[in-house]
Amino acid sequence: MMDPDVVISIRDLVKTFPDREGRDVKVLDGVSFDIRRGETLVIMGGSGCGKSTLLNCLIGEYRINGGSTLYRTSDMDAPVDIAGLTDADLDRVRLRFGILFQSGALFNSLSVAENVALPLREHTSVDPSVIDIIVTLKLQQVKMLPHRDKMPSQLSGGQKKRAGLARATALDPEILFYDEPSAGLDPVTSAAIDELMIDFSRKLSVTSIVVTHEMDSAFRIADRMVMLEKGRVLRIGTRQEFESLRDADPATLSTDEDRLLNQFLNGASSGPLTDRDGLSMFEKLLIEG
Amino acid sequence: MTEPSASGRSLAARGVIAVGRFVDGRVRGLRSFVAAFGALAELLGQTLRGCGPALLRKKSRLGRESLLDQMVRVGVRSIGIVVLVQIFIGIIIALQMAPTLQQYGQLERVADVVGIAVVRELGPLITAIVLSGFAGASIAAEIGSMVEGEEIKALRAHAMNPVRFLVVPRFLATVVMLTGLCVIADIVGVLGGMITAVLVLDIGAPVYIEFTRQALKFSDFYGGLVKAAVFGLTISMIACHEGFNVSGGAEGVGRATTSTVVKSIVALIAVDVVFTIIFYVFKI
Numbered sequence: 001m002m003d004p005d006v007v008i009s010i011r012d013l014v015k016t017f018p019d020r021e022g023r024d025v026k027v028l029d030g031v032s033f034d035i036r037r038g039e040t041l042v043i044m045g046g047s048g049c050g051k052s053t054l055l056n057c058l059i060g061e062y063r064i065n066g067g068s069t070l071y072r073t074s075d076m077d078a079p080v081d082i083a084g085l086t087d088a089d090l091d092r093v094r095l096r097f098g099i100l101f102q103s104g105a106l107f108n109s110l111s112v113a114e115n116v117a118l119p120l121r122e123h124t125s126v127d128p129s130v131i132d133i134i135v136t137l138k139l140q141q142v143k144m145l146p147h148r149d150k151m152p153s154q155l156s157g158g159q160k161k162r163a164g165l166a167r168a169t170a171l172d173p174e175i176l177f178y179d180e181p182s183a184g185l186d187p188v189t190s191a192a193i194d195e196l197m198i199d200f201s202r203k204l205s206v207t208s209i210v211v212t213h214e215m216d217s218a219f220r221i222a223d224r225m226v227m228l229e230k231g232r233v234l235r236i237g238t239r240q241e242f243e244s245l246r247d248a249d250p251a252t253l254s255t256d257e258d259r260l261l262n263q264f265l266n267g268a269s270s271g272p273l274t275d276r277d278g279l280s281m282f283e284k285l286l287i288e289g
Numbered sequence: 290m291t292e293p294s295a296s297g298r299s300l301a302a303r304g305v306i307a308v309g310r311f312v313d314g315r316v317r318g319l320r321s322f323v324a325a326f327g328a329l330a331e332l333l334g335q336t337l338r339g340c341g342p343a344l345l346r347k348k349s350r351l352g353r354e355s356l357l358d359q360m361v362r363v364g365v366r367s368i369g370i371v372v373l374v375q376i377f378i379g380i381i382i383a384l385q386m387a388p389t390l391q392q393y394g395q396l397e398r399v400a401d402v403v404g405i406a407v408v409r410e411l412g413p414l415i416t417a418i419v420l421s422g423f424a425g426a427s428i429a430a431e432i433g434s435m436v437e438g439e440e441i442k443a444l445r446a447h448a449m450n451p452v453r454f455l456v457v458p459r460f461l462a463t464v465v466m467l468t469g470l471c472v473i474a475d476i477v478g479v480l481g482g483m484i485t486a487v488l489v490l491d492i493g494a495p496v497y498i499e500f501t502r503q504a505l506k507f508s509d510f511y512g513g514l515v516k517a518a519v520f521g522l523t524i525s526m527i528a529c530h531e532g533f534n535v536s537g538g539a540e541g542v543g544r545a546t547t548s549t550v551v552k553s554i555v556a557l558i559a560v561d562v563v564f565t566i567i568f569y570v571f572k573i
Contacts, residue, residue, distance in 0.1 A: 059446055060445075061442060061445065061446070091448035092448070094445075094446060094447070094448040095448050098446075099443070099446045101439040101442065101443055101446075102439065103438055103439055105438060105439035105440055105442065105443035106440075106443075107440055107443070107444075108435075108438070108440070109355075118447070118449075119447045119448075119449075122447070122448075122449055123447075123448065167447075
């Protein structure tokens with residue numbers, strides 16, 4: 001039975017990909033956790049740990065090989081497992097969430113305003129003049145109104161993400177997914193994007209799922225955090241719990257898991273994540289394929 | 290148990306392993322060919338199903354307006370190069386055939402040869418080959434860049450079908466414009482032969498036109514147009530399929546464009562063989 005306060009429930013999620021010899025390799029191996037309505041959950045982990053794969057499974061981009069991904073948005077009477085949905089049914093669930101992609105993923109052939117208007121034009125029967133007003137409001141929210149008629153190629157990285165965020169929120173979603181929202185941005189622009197995310201989360205009561213490995217950003221925006229390692233959940237907890245782990249002296253930590261988390265959260269070059277060759281376990285995983 | 294080293298194996302064992310690897314490679318190749326063919330057929334099915342909604346819906350700029358954009362890009366911009374190539378083809382056929390026909394005292398028949406060769410065969414085929422390099426590669430590169438830029442993922446995430454938005458306009462534009470270009474190619478090819486006949490072979494223009502008119506049947510003309518439409522379908526499907534399967538950044542996009550041109554040319558000639566057999570059997 002799914003808790004009514006939970007909007008997404010992931011249970012024993014398995015995702016495999018074939019390697020060069022055609023053998024299945026588990027990228028996600030039994031991932032389970034719940035995402036509560038209105039919270040901001042940060043999914044983090046090193047390169048190759050499976051966090052982007054997890055995001056792709058959550059948005060239905062990848063079909064999972066085992067387990068379940070249950071959604072319960074406000075318009076649903078009962079939880080729906082997106083793993084068993086047809087493309088048409090999956091599209092109906094997708095209308096309840098928005099996604100900010102790493103690059104912004106604006107459609108290059110459309111202007112900023114047309115990008116934001118596109119989901120409204122496609123999925124609503126609202127009058128074009130009303131769509132224009134909604135687009136203006138959405139662009140105002142992300143401080144992109146002066147750039148409404150520009151093409152994506154004329155925008156900076158931060159502006160593309162703002163415009164992408166305006167488009168992601170065009171249909172007033174209940175859930176917002178963010179894929180590496182701070183990647184490639186300077187600290188000031190990154191902080192501004194974080195503020196926008198906090199704004200959306202608090203003022204509009206949107207549930208936010210953020211995939212990132214930018215720790216400053218993660219601690220600014222998170223209510224709860226999930227640490228993935230080798231395709232499994234290493235730890236899930238509140239921001240405060242992760243903050244105390246980050247601030248602890250490694251010598252005082254009793255378990256390998258705590259020491260590993262401490263190293264990751266501090267971005268330290270020495271610790272259980274790094275072997276004697278100076279290679280992190282993530283780098284080794286990538287080298288080994 | 291450890292595997293013995295290659296040098297430790299007998300000649301017979303190495304031979305069996307080599308044959309096994311060869312057969313395995315061929316089976317894998319055949320399997321991937323069948324899989325690619327199946328994927329193309331599936332894409333074609335989705336595209337045909339998406340044609341109606343894409344044309345009838347007024348909402349999206351990626352719909353009908355996109356079709357016009359694509360028609361300009363695929364067709365209008367290709368006219369110059371198609372005209373140039375087909376004039377050359379007409380000239381080449383006329384000059385190549387003239388000495389042989391002259392031996393039989395049938396020099397005027399050069400008009401028949403040029404007319405039939407261009408209208409039935411070389412008009413649609415050469416135009417399609419030009420278009421596979423001109424438009425097919427560009428379609429693959431454009432869709433491939435959209436894959437890399439997460440635009441395709443964004444379309445799906447916004448519950449929009451990439452096939453309807455991207456493939457349908459390109460498919461319709463390529464089919465319609467290749468058929469139109471084929472008409473131009475036919476006329477220009479015959480014109481190229483006539484220019485050669487008048488300027489080099491001393492055959493008068495009215496004689497050349499009369500021989501061309503007598504040699505060609507209407508079925509030659511529409512048969513060529515049907516071929517052109519199927520060639521357009523082939524190029525657009527291969528280009529879109531290659532574009533959607535891009536991976537590996539800019540290098541992957543480059544691979545997809547090259548692969549589109551190579552696969553399109555092979556597929557066009559294979560399709561042409563099928564048409565030729567059908568036309569031969571049914572005496573079209």
